[in-house]
Amino acid sequence: MRIYIKWHIMVFVVLSVLAAGSAFATNGYFTHGNGTKNKAMAGAGIAMPEDAIDVTNNPAVAPFVGDQLVVGAALFSPRRKYETTASDANGYGGAITIGPNNLDSESNYFVIPHIAKSWQLENDSAWALSFYGRGGMNTDWKGGTATFDHDGDGIPNTFEGTYGAGKAGVNFSQAFLDVTWAKKFNDKWSFGIAGVLVAQMFKANGVGSFAPLTETCAKSFNPGNMPFCDMPQNLSNNGTDWAYGGGLKIGIHTLLSDRVSLGVSYQTKIYMTEFDDYADLFADQGDMDIPADFKIGLTFKATDRTSLSFDI
Secondary structure, eight states, X not given: OOOOOOOOXXXXXXXXXXXXXXXXXXXXXXXSOSSHHHHXXXXXXXXXXXXXXXXXXXGGGGGGSOSEEEEEEEEEOOOOEEEOOOOSSTTOTTOOEEOSOXXXXXXXXXXXXXEEEEEEOSTTEEEEEEEEEEOOOOOOBOSOEEXXXXXXXXXXXXXXXXXXXXXXXXXEEEEEEEEEEEEEOSSSEEEEEEEEEEEEEEEEESOGGGGGGSHHHXXXXXXXXXXXXXXXXXXXXXXOEEEEEEEEEEEEEEESSSSEXXXXXXXXXXXXXXXXXXXXXXXXXXXXXXXXXXXXXXXXXXXXXXXXXXXX
8 A cells, every 4th residue: 555645734933924844745656746836835735726737636626627728847857876886796696796887867857748628517517638747767877887697607797787788777657648527516515536547658778687587587497407597588678668557536625614625536546557578577577557546635725825735
């Protein structure tokens, strides 16, 4: 079970001083929000609908955002590097010794888009289409060396590349399409549901050195033959592989008072097809389902220009 905790807390120190608390918003390959506004709030604000893209955080807010077309993009620039020092093992005893290397990843800029359109219907209902992406942690390691015993003769050799199998790196990204319908039952609360369609893409290069550690090799291991096992074909340098899947998202939005609103949203587990071309790299033969997600948020509209949001 994954639990995503997003804090966007503002504490009154005195009546005239407002202090902003820390925002802890690192969820692995999950973004901490959808849309540039929501990301800037560390994912908080699911009870504060403003833009059509907000339906991706809580589908119930569609009747509250009006007829809108929202287009945006975030420029994400994570800087990745690694440094390794000399090793006493130096490839002996089955070790894969990386380096000594000091490399920066050459993939540093990523555009993450979003677009959403909402339509207001009769009987206080609404629907929306939303597209948004996730990704941007791709790596591209050029250069470097690794030392290991590749043929089992007890003598390590040094090879080019971070893992000794040429230029290394991974590329993983996701694209989501939400089809949302919601209805406002009165002026106080609404309910929404969305079908979530997902496409994932993955590519890995330069990790072929780990072939002896795969399940394919382990199952066929025979110390009396050369090579000692069947080499995996679905481990590295197989180009871009795609996986597809879908799930559901439901939510409620309610006005507890003129200034306080509550939002609750739940996304089911999204079952994905497998990354067959990298079945020897991932567990479960390349099965990478997206786990379920639960969010709850409370927004207090302190003034016409200031709102405080508390979200988990």
